[in-house]
Amino acid sequence: MHEQRPIRPPVLRPELDEALRTRLAALCEEGWAIFEKFDSDVRDHDFHPFVPAEYEVVLTSLLEHRAPKRRFLEWGSATGVITIMADLLGYDACGIELDASLVKTARALAERFDSKARFAAASFLPTGYHWKTADGDERTGTIGTGESGYLQLGQALEDFDVVFGYPWGGEEPMMHDLMAKYGRKDALLLVHGVNDGVKVYRGGHLSDPLERTARDL
Numbered sequence: 001m002h003e004q005r006p007i008r009p010p011v012l013r014p015e016l017d018e019a020l021r022t023r024l025a026a027l028c029e030e031g032w033a034i035f036e037k038f039d040s041d042v043r044d045h046d047f048h049p050f051v052p053a054e055y056e057v058v059l060t061s062l063l064e065h066r067a068p069k070r071r072f073l074e075w076g077s078a079t080g081v082i083t084i085m086a087d088l089l090g091y092d093a094c095g096i097e098l099d100a101s102l103v104k105t106a107r108a109l110a111e112r113f114d115s116k117a118r119f120a121a122a123s124f125l126p127t128g129y130h131w132k133t134a135d136g137d138e139r140t141g142t143i144g145t146g147e148s149g150y151l152q153l154g155q156a157l158e159d160f161d162v163v164f165g166y167p168w169g170g171e172e173p174m175m176h177d178l179m180a181k182y183g184r185k186d187a188l189l190l191v192h193g194v195n196d197g198v199k200v201y202r203g204g205h206l207s208d209p210l211e212r213t214a215r216d217l
């Protein structure tokens with residue numbers, strides 16, 4: 001996990017109209033400002049699992065996979081920046097976040113950006129889910145437990161076309177297990193990594209960009 005705001009260029013996307021570009025750039029700016037305050041108010045005193053993904057990198061991936069009304073879910077949506085970004089790009093976007101105070105921040109941010117993104121203050125783990133590796137390890141790292149958020153959203157994991165997660169080290173296998181057990185076989189899982197950007201999986205396998213383009217046309 002990086003602890004500092006990466007130096008990123010502004011949102012320069014010729015394929016987006018100027019108004020949307022400006023909105024996305026303002027959203028990222030505000031997202032970083034909220035995190036900087038959260039970092040000094042909360043993380044400087046105690047551990048908290050929220051560290052933001054590199055918004056610009058995630059934006060590239062969201063642009064690549066967008067299609068009107070494609071259903072998007074962010075696991076652990078924190079301040080909501082990525083879910084709101086997805087909504088502004090035309091996805092039908094939801095986020096699930098365990099920390100209710102972060103969800104409050106996300107809803108206020110969505111309102112400021114005139115976004116219809118929806119958030120559940122709950123867990124992204126489906127009810128009854130139990131994690132165990134092949135060798136019996138049941139540790140879930142920083143992934144916490146709580147009431148499952150799918151009922152609140154009125155949507156099951158299998159209803160989503162694109163799922164995004166930013167796992168801490170060692171937590172990615174659980175995300176693949178969740179998709180294998182509850183996700184749709186043809187859904188995309190976008191996994192943000194610290195050093196390798198966003199990896200795209202379909203059916204548990206790294207998805208080939210060329211094959212993806214042909215399928216999604």
Ligand SMILES: C[S@@+](CC[C@H](N)C(=O)[O-])C[C@H]1O[C@@H](n2cnc3c(N)ncnc32)[C@H](O)[C@@H]1O
Nearest residue numbers: 050051052053076078097098123124143144166
């Ligand atoms: C590494 S942060 C990623 C934040 C955001 N997705 C991003 O990429 O900027 C992980 C987030 O997951 C949340 N979280 C941890 N366990 C969760 C669970 N079971 N259900 C929902 N959110 C959870 C944490 O509170 C934290 O905000």
